[in-house]
Amino acid sequence: MTDQSERTLTGPRPLGERRTWPASFKDRLTDPLPGFRSVLRAVRERSMRPPAAALAQVPSLPVDPGPVPEPAAGTVSVTWAGHASWVIGIGGLTVLTDPVWSRRIPGTPARVTPVGVAWEALPRVDAVVISHNHYDHLDAPTLKRLPRDTALFVPAGLAAWCRRRGFTRVTELDWWEAAELGGVRFDFVPAHHWSKRTLTDTCRSLWGGWVLTDGTGRRVYFAGDTGYGRWFGEIGRAHPGIDLALLPIGAYAPRWMLSAVHTDPEEAVQACLDLGATAMAPMHWATFLLSAEPPLEPLTRLHAAWAATGRPREDLWDLPIGGSRVLTRTS
Template sequence: MSRGRNPLEHTLAARKKAANRYYSGPPSDHFDGTLFFNPGGQMPGRFTDLLKWQFNGQRAKWPATSPSPFPQARPAAKVEGTDLTVTMVGHSTLLIQTAGLNILTDPVWSQRTSPFSFAGPKRVNAPGIVFDDLPPIDLVLVSHNHYDHLDLATLKRLKEKHDPLVVTPLGNDVLIGEAVAGMRLSAHDWGDRIDIADRAAIHIEPAHHWSARGARDRRMALWAGFVIETPGGKLYFAGDTGFHDGINYRLMADKHGGFRFAILPIGAYEPRWFMAPQHQNPREAVQGMKLCKAAFAAGCHWGTFHLTDEPMDEPVRKLAEALDAEGLPRERFRALQPGEVWDVPEIERG
């Protein structure tokens, strides 16, 4: 049964009284009545682990700027029918165009992914689409509330210019709704399905991750991936996720039967002792592509914001090595760069 909801049903006063400021509901296999968790998985690291990582002295140096080799794209107003065009904006922000719909994943146009405008990870390359060159945006998918995925400044701009529907996991609607007046929000639990204008359906699916905007709201809002069901085939945006022994990838294959296209994170994975539960590496991403039975995949979550220890270009090299080791053509899984446009081939249907 769907547990989607309208955030207006939950008053600010009631939330302040609750232990969880973003969500209240019955316990489930991933919600203990107060906080969300990964079933059979791992909790995020402790504060002492964070300090140990931050002071390990192993952080690779990134360039202050690293312009994309691709010019900023100027997308078509629409892509109709079963055609599928995907344009990389940067990090986990991609524009998906198919069936007359324009969909953004985790949109971030801000210069920093931080609660502060003057500090925190800063873009090393410009967005692959100038904001004013976006086509009319119908739908936004927000996977969770970390600053490099939920950017309130960008959502405000999208509301003002496009008024899209934002689909997000439970609890994130409250955070967004309080900051962006009048934003159309649809918040859902894992396993829910939302029909979009008789042209697509969105499935909210598990990811192995966590959530927080500060020190006192850890795991109060849910995290998720999304499956987009379209006339041209199923698309999978895994959100931000650890590999978790491939459990969720196998679940996606069992439930959905495979995918025409997947968007999978390949960066922000070092050091493994700290990052493995929440960020998969390129080798794991290739395994995930195989396990979920994706014909094609785009690598995201790399090369725009310096978040972790690995060198900026390492995810691309490691992805190529992993594909070669599996005997997979490199053109099936591309590490997209800002401005890069991919007209994804159709696949034969059995």
């Protein structure tokens, strides 16, 4: 393998380009997928849901909806709508990440906290980025609410799914490729994860994260869904000066099953260091109870891990659901 620290970013690809992809992306996996025995073990041990006693923590999950900052050319703002759904104002655009406004998604109990931003309160949505096709990140009922000419940026192999639903401005990218819209650059970068939506499409589309860069060079990294590994360091070297990293901290227990695909809080903090990011905002917790850790544990462990680094407390943007923050040059 070539020295990835020398990776050179390519120019942007055309928007809406129609492309041909391999039948499978299984060669991109960094760990084997859980086998049938692992699934049976999880079912037998009832290890994919929090203990009943821990559900008493749900009313204490942080929810504090507020107004979404108006997008402006000179500012970058983020609002956490819950799970991996963010409203990002960058370069005058409003960008949604993995938008899930549904109360329920297939295969898991209903969300335990409300969506942090009412759909009617959103600014006009200019673009959507999708990290991968799992139901808690690619939600068809939510996308159905969008105008069909909304610009969608999706992983390789996923454009056909979007076009079948009437979307006319769909750009699909491979890892380390980029496109531009309205002066904002959208770079698709690797993640330690996988994809599957039906019984027959395992790894038929790619998975990854996004680096959004405005015209002044300010950068927001959205990790999507990922385990911990070498990609963070490579992303940081390819995209130096990340101002804010949106990183997942939940859905990590049991580790024997989920460590390859979901970072725990300590790994998320280490990922922020690997990236060289100035600030970190946690996500992928407090919304859907997808795994066995108590609902409040991710935040408690995150605070301890961040304090252990000696980094400034103000650089940890632990927003409540519905909370916003504006990035400034000194943030």
